[in-house]
Amino acid sequence: xxxxxxxxLTPALIPLYNVPDxxxxxxxxxxxxxxxxxxxxNGAEAIIPVAEVEExxxxxxxxxDYLLAAxxxxxxxxxxxxxxxxxxxxxxxxxxxxxxxxTTNGTHALHLSRSxxxxxxxxxxxxxxxxxxxxxxxxxxxxxxxGWKNNFNLEDSLFAGAVVEQLKSEGFKLDDPAIAxxxxxxxxxxxxxxxxxxxxxxxxxxxxxxxxxxxxCLQIDLTxxxxxxxxxxxxxxxx
Amino acid sequence: xxxxxxxxLTPALIPLYNVPDxxxxxxxxxxxxxxxxxxxxNGAEAIIPVAEVEExxxxxxxxxDYLLAAxxxxxxxxxxxxxxxxxxxxxxxxxxxxxxxxTTNGTHALHLSRSxxxxxxxxxxxxxxxxxxxxxxxxxxxxxxxGWKNNFNLEDSLFAGAVVEQLKSEGFKLDDPAIAxxxxxxxxxxxxxxxxxxxxxxxxxxxxxxxxxxxxCLQIDLTxxxxxxxxxxxxxxxx
Numbered sequence: 001x002x003x004x005x006x007x008x009l010t011p012a013l014i015p016l017y018n019v020p021d022x023x024x025x026x027x028x029x030x031x032x033x034x035x036x037x038x039x040x041x042n043g044a045e046a047i048i049p050v051a052e053v054e055e056x057x058x059x060x061x062x063x064x065d066y067l068l069a070a071x072x073x074x075x076x077x078x079x080x081x082x083x084x085x086x087x088x089x090x091x092x093x094x095x096x097x098x099x100x101x102x103t104t105n106g107t108h109a110l111h112l113s114r115s116x117x118x119x120x121x122x123x124x125x126x127x128x129x130x131x132x133x134x135x136x137x138x139x140x141x142x143x144x145x146x147g148w149k150n151n152f153n154l155e156d157s158l159f160a161g162a163v164v165e166q167l168k169s170e171g172f173k174l175d176d177p178a179i180a181x182x183x184x185x186x187x188x189x190x191x192x193x194x195x196x197x198x199x200x201x202x203x204x205x206x207x208x209x210x211x212x213x214x215x216x217c218l219q220i221d222l223t224x225x226x227x228x229x230x231x232x233x234x235x236x237x238x239x
Numbered sequence: 240x241x242x243x244x245x246x247x248l249t250p251a252l253i254p255l256y257n258v259p260d261x262x263x264x265x266x267x268x269x270x271x272x273x274x275x276x277x278x279x280x281n282g283a284e285a286i287i288p289v290a291e292v293e294e295x296x297x298x299x300x301x302x303x304d305y306l307l308a309a310x311x312x313x314x315x316x317x318x319x320x321x322x323x324x325x326x327x328x329x330x331x332x333x334x335x336x337x338x339x340x341x342t343t344n345g346t347h348a349l350h351l352s353r354s355x356x357x358x359x360x361x362x363x364x365x366x367x368x369x370x371x372x373x374x375x376x377x378x379x380x381x382x383x384x385x386g387w388k389n390n391f392n393l394e395d396s397l398f399a400g401a402v403v404e405q406l407k408s409e410g411f412k413l414d415d416p417a418i419a420x421x422x423x424x425x426x427x428x429x430x431x432x433x434x435x436x437x438x439x440x441x442x443x444x445x446x447x448x449x450x451x452x453x454x455x456c457l458q459i460d461l462t463x464x465x466x467x468x469x470x471x472x473x474x475x476x477x478x
Contacts, residue, residue, distance in 0.1 A: 009391055012251055016390050151255050152248055152416045176438050177391045183426050184419055199415050 004140040005172035007160045007181045010147040011109045023139045024116035025130065025163065027123070028146035029155040031210075032106025034123040034217040035086045036234055041125070041223035043095035046233040049107040053077055056102040067094070069101040085213050098233075105146040110229065113144055119229035120237065124159060124192075124217065129224040131166035133239060141167070143178070154184070154199045158192065161185025192218050243379040244411035246399045246420045249386035250348045262378045263355035264369065264402065266362070267385035268394040270449075271345025273362040273456040274325045275473055280364070280462035282334035285472040288346040292316055295341040306333070308340040324452050337472075344385040349468065352383055360466035360473060363398060363431075363456065368463040370405035372478060380411070382420075393423070393438045397431065400424025431457050 006022070008014055027033055036047050048066075050056050057079075059066045067081045069088070076083035082093075084103055101107065113119050117139060122130050134141055143163055145156035161181035168174065168182065188195030193215060206214075228237040245261070247253055266272055275286050287305075289295050296318075298305045306320045308327070315322035321332075323342050340346065352358050356378060361369050373380055382402055384395035400420035407413065407421065427434030432454060445453075467476040 009248065010252065012255070013249065013390060016251070016388070148415070149255070151252060151414075152419065154415045154419060157419065175390075176387070176393045179437060180391065180393060180396065180419070180423055183423060187422050187426070198418060 002171050002173045003138065004175065005164060005167055005178055006140070006142050006175045007157070007164070007177040008142055008144045009152050009157060009177050010145060010150055011105070011112050012150040014109075014112045014144065017142055019113060019115045019142070020117065021140050022116050022142035023118045023120065023134070023137055024113040025120055025122040025134070025141065025143045026106065026109050026113055026146065027143060027156045027159050028103065028106030028109065029123060029159050029217055031084045031086060031213055031217055032101070032103040032146065033121045034125055035084055035089050036101070036121050036227050037123040037125040037223055037225065038086045039089035039094045039099060040227040040234065040236050041225040042089060042091040044089070044097055044099055046098045046235050047227065048098065048100045048233050049110045050100060050102045051107050051111055053102055056080070056100050059100045065097065067097050067099045069099055071103050073104060085210065086216055087213070105148060109144050109146040114229070116142070121227035121234060122159065122163065124162070124220045125223040126221075126226055127162060128166070128221045130226055131163055133226055133237070134163075134167060135170055141172070143181075155196050157181045158185050158188050158196070162189070241410050241412050242377065243414065244403060244406055244417055245379070245381050245414045246396070246403070246416040247381055247383045248391045248396060248416050248420075249384060249389055250344070250351050251389040253348075253351045253383065256381055258352060258354045258381070259356065260379050261355050261381035262357045262359065262373070262376055263352040264359055264361040264373075264380065264382045265345065265348050265352055265385065266382060266395045266398050267342065267345030267348065268362060268398050268456055270323045270325060270452055270456055271340070271342040271385065272360045273364055274323055274328050275340070275360050275466050276362040276364040276462055276464065277325045278328035278333050278338060279466040279473065279475050280464040281328060281330040283328070283336055283338055285337045285474050286466065287337065287339045287472050288349045289339060289341045290346050290350055292341055295319070295339050298339045304336070306336050306338045308338055310342050312343060324449065325455055326452070344387060348383050348385040353468070355381070358468035359476065361398065361402065363401070363459045364462040365460075365465055366401055367405070367460045369465055370402055372465055372476070373402075373406060374409055380406070382417070394435050396420045397424050397427050397435070401428070
């Protein structure tokens with residue numbers, strides 16, 4: 001019986017999958033999972049994803065040296081250390097630290113994926129490292145796109161298609177969304193930034209002045225760490 | 240303010256849209272909306288979509304000369320006049336008749352779209368007629384893909400992309416799913432049958448021995464009637 005490689009195009013569709021059957025890869029390219037990959041690569045001890053800004057703020061009271069990251073609608077929430085920009089997750093800022101992170105879409109997808117065999121984090125940064133590890137697992141794989149407000153977005157689907165591209169020769173059975181994501185990746189792969197510039201989300205993010213973040217997040221194979229969910233914390237997977 | 244042309248990739252995502260703002264086009268290429276288009280073109284007085292087989296069977300008691308069509312998982316339900324094959328909706332069978340229809344996916348999408356300004360039926364059969372009419376409406380348009388068991392399927396999304404192709408030069412604002420659907424259509428348009436043959440759904444339908452239905456449903460501009468929902472009945476739109 002061949003293993004399945006499925007793509008869940010938005011968190012709203014997660015209930016259609018029997019999550020405990022899968023290793024789940026959570027994808028939120030702009031920018032949560034890119035920043036998480038980058039932060040763990042740069043020595044963050046752990047990143048704790050939480051759903052609500054209030055939940056994040058509560059960690060301030062716990063008397064430990066947490067960094068608090070909160071973003072809503074693409075902007076840092078007042079009074080927090082930083083938001084979702086990967087440039088905040090450099091070695092000098094995050095090495096040895098634990099970061100509590102809440103974001104609009106990525107954290108939502110992570111929480112809904114908790115019952116999986118394993119939950120790992122995918123981004124263009126760790127594409128090859130992630131795919132190489134997935135190839136060795138002999139498990140069904142579900143790529144969960146965080147999307148935008150529970151709906152489909154192009155950048156997460158395109159990345160899912162990039163993962164499908166590296167895994168499809170391994171004998172997996174693909175579902176329709178996986179086929180579509182891979183086809184979209186074929187269309188965009190030669191210039192992903194250019195391809196995504198036509199999306200509504202890209203346009204919206206541009207208005208927020210984070211073109212540099214977007215360009216940065218589209219760099220492929222910049223890192224090798226795979227963040228994995230252990231309990232409530234994302235830590236570096238020991239391969 | 241430009242109008243929106245949005246694509247809802249599965250019925251599970253309908254709650255993300257404010258349906259009363261739109262004209263909705265319901266799409267279930269294999270085979271409900273193809274059969275409905277064909278049946279209305281061939282003179283069916285009305286087609287009544289219902290959600291449950293039991294609801295369909297109840298019309299038998301009403302003492303009127305209804306034709307009852309019921310299908311579950313791609314097969315005619317025992318004791319019903321016919322199922323979902325467009326070949327059942329020929330002139331000699333349906334002219335002047337009212338058909339009560341329940342299907343796995345299409346009826347579900349129709350019911351969830353009821354609050355729209357208008358609900359019309361799309362298929363490759365009436366592609367040009369539908370698009371020409373939509374161009375004259377000056378309304379936001381939501382293309383609702385019926386999908387497969389609430390998830391994404393390629394054939395409905397590809398058809399949505401064909402509609403986007405004809406409307407995108409009319410100044411609509413496209414959402415990300417509309418852009419993706421149109422891109423998939425670009426990949427598939429030269430040989431839609433060939434493109435779809437790789438899908439999981441196509442494979443499943445092939446196993447049921449309905450390749451002929453599939454081939455038939457991919458004919459473009461075979462009809463000009465646009466079925467529209469009036470109350471509980473789909474009837475021919477008076478243009």
